[in-house]
Amino acid sequence: xxxxxxxxxxxxxxxxxxxxxxxxxxxxxxxxxxxxxxxxxxxxxxxxxxxxxxxxxxxxxxxxxxxxxxxxxxxxxxxxxxxxxxxxxxxxxxxxxxxxxxxxxxxxxxxxxxxxxxxxxxxxxxxxxxxxxxxxxxxxxxxxxxxxxxxxxxxxxxxxxxxxxxxxxxxxxxxxxxxxxxxxxxxxxxxxxxxxxxxxxxxxxxxxxxxxxxxxxxxxxxxxxxxxxxxxxxxxxxxxxxxxxxxxxxxxxxx
Amino acid sequence: xxxxxxxxxxxxxxxxxxxxxxxxxxxxxxxxxxxxxxxxxxxxxxxxxxxxxxxxxxxxxxxxxxxxxxxxxxxxxxxxxxxxxxxxxxxxxxxxxxxxxxxxxxxxxxxxxxxxxxxxxxxxxxxxxxxxxxxxxxxxxxxxxxxxxxxxxxxxxxxxxxxxxxxxxxxxxxxxxxxxxxxxxxxxxxxxxxxxxxxxxxxxxxxxxxxxxxxxxxxxxxxxxxxxxxxxxxxxxxxxxxxxxxxxxxxxxxxxxxxxxxxxxxxxxxxxxxxxxxxxxxxxxxxxxxxxxxxxxxxxxxxxxxxxxxxxxxxxxxxxxxxxxxxx
Numbered sequence: 001x002x003x004x005x006x007x008x009x010x011x012x013x014x015x016x017x018x019x020x021x022x023x024x025x026x027x028x029x030x031x032x033x034x035x036x037x038x039x040x041x042x043x044x045x046x047x048x049x050x051x052x053x054x055x056x057x058x059x060x061x062x063x064x065x066x067x068x069x070x071x072x073x074x075x076x077x078x079x080x081x082x083x084x085x086x087x088x089x090x091x092x093x094x095x096x097x098x099x100x101x102x103x104x105x106x107x108x109x110x111x112x113x114x115x116x117x118x119x120x121x122x123x124x125x126x127x128x129x130x131x132x133x134x135x136x137x138x139x140x141x142x143x144x145x146x147x148x149x150x151x152x153x154x155x156x157x158x159x160x161x162x163x164x165x166x167x168x169x170x171x172x173x174x175x176x177x178x179x180x181x182x183x184x185x186x187x188x189x190x191x192x193x194x195x196x197x198x199x200x201x202x203x204x205x206x207x208x209x210x211x212x213x214x215x216x217x218x219x220x221x222x223x224x225x226x227x228x229x230x231x232x233x234x235x236x237x238x239x240x241x242x243x244x245x246x247x248x249x250x251x252x253x254x255x
Numbered sequence: 256x257x258x259x260x261x262x263x264x265x266x267x268x269x270x271x272x273x274x275x276x277x278x279x280x281x282x283x284x285x286x287x288x289x290x291x292x293x294x295x296x297x298x299x300x301x302x303x304x305x306x307x308x309x310x311x312x313x314x315x316x317x318x319x320x321x322x323x324x325x326x327x328x329x330x331x332x333x334x335x336x337x338x339x340x341x342x343x344x345x346x347x348x349x350x351x352x353x354x355x356x357x358x359x360x361x362x363x364x365x366x367x368x369x370x371x372x373x374x375x376x377x378x379x380x381x382x383x384x385x386x387x388x389x390x391x392x393x394x395x396x397x398x399x400x401x402x403x404x405x406x407x408x409x410x411x412x413x414x415x416x417x418x419x420x421x422x423x424x425x426x427x428x429x430x431x432x433x434x435x436x437x438x439x440x441x442x443x444x445x446x447x448x449x450x451x452x453x454x455x456x457x458x459x460x461x462x463x464x465x466x467x468x469x470x471x472x473x474x475x476x477x478x479x480x481x482x483x484x485x486x487x488x489x490x491x492x493x494x495x496x497x498x499x500x501x502x503x504x505x506x507x508x509x510x511x512x513x514x515x516x517x518x519x520x521x522x523x524x525x526x527x528x529x530x531x532x533x534x535x536x537x538x539x540x541x542x543x544x545x546x547x548x549x550x551x552x553x554x555x556x557x558x559x560x561x562x563x564x565x566x567x568x569x570x571x572x573x574x575x576x577x578x579x580x581x582x583x
Contacts, residue, residue: 076477087469089336090522104477
C-alpha cells in the first residue's frame with residue numbers, strides 16, 4: 001500500500017493555481033523532488049501535504065488515514081516538515097531545539113527519556129554538530145542553523161519527510177553529504193521523502209521521482225530519468241538548458 | 256548553564272531570606288535572634304503583633320504579587336514571541352486602573368476598589384480578546400497591536416480622570432498607579448490563582464518551548480496553536496488582573512524577571528516558569544521592604560524601588576552573558 005496517496009488535489013494561493021486535480025502516490029523508500037520556478041507553489045504544496053494549510057479540494061491519505069481526520073499530534077508522528085524559515089524568539093541551546101522535535105512522541109506530562117536524548121545526539125552527530133550541542137541557537141551561522149533543523153526532523157523521525165529546500169545555506173560538502181544520507185535513510189528505512197529543490201543536478205542525483213509545477217496548475221510527474229530532459233526543463237524554467245553525459249551521469253546547466 | 260535543581264534551591268533560599276528580611280527591618284527593628292524566638296515561641300505581644308499583623312501580611316501580598324507578575328510576563332513574552340512584552344502590554348492594567356480611579360474619585364475604598372479594578376481588568380481582557388479574534392486568524396501581531404492600542408486608550412482615560420479630579424484623592428491615585436502594597440489586603444485568592452496557573456502552565460511548558468520556535472514549526476511538531484494561544488492569553492491576563500487588584504501597576508518585575516532567569520538558566524519553560532515566580536516574589540518582597548524603610552516614616556511606591564534594583568542587576572547579567580559569548 002502506498003505511503004502517501006494524493007487524489008484529485010487542488011491547491012491555490014492568492015488566486016494562483018499550484019495544482020489542479022493532482023493524483024500522485026509516494027511509495028515507501030521513494031525520494032521525490034519538486035521542481036518549479038519561483039512562486040510556482042512548491043512551499044505551498046509541501047505545507048498542504050503537511051496539513052499546515054487546507055487544500056481547495058481533493059484528498060490526502062496517509063496509509064489508510066485521511067490527514068484531515070488525524071489529530072495534530074498524531075499527524076506530527078507520521079509527517080515531518082523541514083521549513084524554509086526558522087524563527088527563534090529566545091536563546092535556547094542546539095540540543096534543546098533538536099530534542100523538542102521528540103514532542104509528538106512524548107505524552108504531555110512526561111519528560112524526554114534517555115532514549116529521546118540518544119536519538120537527538122545521534123541526529124546531531126549525523127549533521128556534524130555534536131560539538132555545538134550546548135551552543136545557543138542564535139550564535140550559529142545560517143548553514144549550521146539549517147543543519148540543526150535537519151537534525152530536528154531526523155529526531156522527529158516521521159514516516160513521510162517533507163523537505164523545503166533542504167540544501168539552502170549548506171556548503172558543498174554538507175549539501176551532498178546530507179542529501180546522500182537523507183535519501184539513503186528513506187530507501188533503507190522505507191520512509192517516503194518529498195523535497196523541493198532548485199538544483200536540477202541534485203534532483204537527478206538523489207531523487208527517484210520528480211514532480212514539476214508549471215505555476216498555472218499544470219503538473220507533470222514520473223521517474224526522474226524520464227522527466228529530467230533538456231526540452232522539458234526548458235519549458236519548466238522558461239530558460240534554455242543544456243546537458244551532457246560524463247561518468248555515466250547526465251549534467252544540466254543553463255544556457 | 257546552571258543545573259535546574261541548584262537554581263530552584265537557590266531561589267527558594269532567596270525567597271526565605273527575603274521574607275526574613277521583611278520581618279526584621281522596619282521602624283521597630285528585630286534581630287534575627289528576636290525573630291527566631293518569636294517564631295519559635297510566640298508570647299511577646301509586641302513582636303508577635305509586628306510580625307504577624309503588620310509585616311507578614313504585607314510580605315505575603317508582595318511575594319504573591321511578584322510571582323503573579325513574573326509568571327504573567329513570561330507567558331506574555333512567549334505568547335507574543337516578543338522579549339519586550341510585559342503583563343500590562345495588552346491593556347489589562349489600564350482597564351483595572353480606570354475602574355479603580357473612578358471608584359477612588361467616588362470616595363470608595365477597600366473591597367469596592369479591588370472589586371471594581373477586577374471588573375475593569377476583565378472588561379479590558381474581553382474587549383481585546385473579541386477585537387483581536389476577528390474572523391478566524393489569531394495572529395500575535397494583531398493581538399499585540401490591538402492590545403497596545405487599547406492600552407493607549409486606557410492611558411488617555413487615566414490622564415483625563417487625573418486632570419479633572421480634585422487634589423485630595425490625587426496622591427492616593429498616583430500611588431496606586433505606580434504600584435503600592437501598603438494598603439493591600441492579603442488575598443488568599445491571589446495565591447490560589449498563582450499556584451493553579453503555575454501548575455497548568457507547567458504542564459504546557461514543553462508546548463511553550465516549541466511555540467517560541469514559531470507558529471508553523473509548532474504546528475508541524477503537533478501543537479494546536481490557536482487553542483494554546485487563547486489559553487495563554489486568558490491565563491496571563493487573569494494573573495495580571497489579580498496582581499493589579501492587589502497592588503496597582505507595579506512596573507518592571509513582569510518584564511525583567513523572566514529575562515533574568517533566561518540569562519541565568521536558559522529558556523526551557525519547565526524551569527523558567529517556577530523560577531520566575533520565586534525570583535519575582537523575592538524581588539518584590541525586598542523592594543517593598545525597602546520602599547517602606549528607606550525614607551521612613553515616608554513610604555515610597557514599590558514600583559520605583561523595583562526599577563532601582565532591577566535595572567542595574569539586569570544590566571549586569573546582560574553584560575556578563577555577552578562577555579561570555581565573545582570568549583566562547
